[in-house]
Amino acid sequence: MKAVDTHCHLQMPQFDEDREEVIARALDALQWLVVIGDGIDGSQAACALCRPGIHASVGFHPYRATSFDEKAREKLIELASQPGVVALGEMGLDYYNEFSPRADQRRCFEEQLTLAAELAMPVVIHCRDADEDTGAVLRDHLPRLPGCIMHCFGGSPDFAEYCLSLGCYISFAGNVTFPKAEKLRDAARITPPERLLAETDAPYLAPQSYRGKRCEPAHVISTLAFLAELKDIPAEELIARTSRNAAEVYGLS
Ligand SMILES: [Zn+2]
Ligand SMILES: [Zn+2]
Numbered sequence: 001m002k003a004v005d006t007h008c009h010l011q012m013p014q015f016d017e018d019r020e021e022v023i024a025r026a027l028d029a030l031q032w033l034v035v036i037g038d039g040i041d042g043s044q045a046a047c048a049l050c051r052p053g054i055h056a057s058v059g060f061h062p063y064r065a066t067s068f069d070e071k072a073r074e075k076l077i078e079l080a081s082q083p084g085v086v087a088l089g090e091m092g093l094d095y096y097n098e099f100s101p102r103a104d105q106r107r108c109f110e111e112q113l114t115l116a117a118e119l120a121m122p123v124v125i126h127c128r129d130a131d132e133d134t135g136a137v138l139r140d141h142l143p144r145l146p147g148c149i150m151h152c153f154g155g156s157p158d159f160a161e162y163c164l165s166l167g168c169y170i171s172f173a174g175n176v177t178f179p180k181a182e183k184l185r186d187a188a189r190i191t192p193p194e195r196l197l198a199e200t201d202a203p204y205l206a207p208q209s210y211r212g213k214r215c216e217p218a219h220v221i222s223t224l225a226f227l228a229e230l231k232d233i234p235a236e237e238l239i240a241r242t243s244r245n246a247a248e249v250y251g252l253s
Helices: 020-027 039-046 060-069 070-081 102-119 133-144 155-167 180-191 215-229 237-248
Strands: 001-009 028-036 053-057 086-092 124-127 148-150 167-170 197-199
Touching: 001 197, 001 237, 020 215, 028 086, 028 133, 028 215, 039 070, 053 070, 060 086, 060 102, 070 086, 070 102, 086 102, 086 133, 086 237, 102 124, 102 133, 124 133, 133 155, 133 167, 148 155, 148 197, 155 167, 155 180, 167 180, 180 215, 197 215, 215 237
Parallel strands: 001 028, 028 053, 053 086, 086 124, 124 148, 148 167, 167 197
Antiparallel strands: none
């Protein structure tokens, strides 16, 4: 079974010059991937890339929370019904880059979670330096949602444990391979294989073997090989398991 990239941003300008070549390499190496929206334009562009093997998620990133108004909400509902759209997000809280005030972030996050419950769609969560508040919001909303991915997990092992107790999947990106990321590796160690996912978050966070270069979806294989070794599971087995998990949470199984 081939690997899946559960989270990338192929619509971003970093891929403008060679997008179709990157996609060809991705679809050759992987089973499928999900292009994640970060606002209305980015979500629309993600939808436009859908084809066999490419799905989309539409949502509003906390960076842009202040501009999430009624018009944006309606547009998001419209985009969510496009063919190929499998989830809502990324959405969440980012207190590291506080580009929108916290109150706006929280409102934007909760409104999207409510929408996801109404539409019965899984969600893709972005959380940076906001573990406590994200956990509290998710605790209230998750019982009504069909699935939840903690994308590019960056929290403590305790927070991983908490997210797992809520029923979330935990997705690790290339930064789990960085030499100083011991805390992240501890979180990956305690995540059971049946709740584990891998992603690239391309064009960001290329795994150590490609560090400093632009990341692309095919690089998820390098992160998966690293996780397999970390968890002492044969790579083929971990790839098959994480691809099944991805299909389950995105409703593609
Ligand atoms: Zn993110
Ligand atoms: Zn992302």
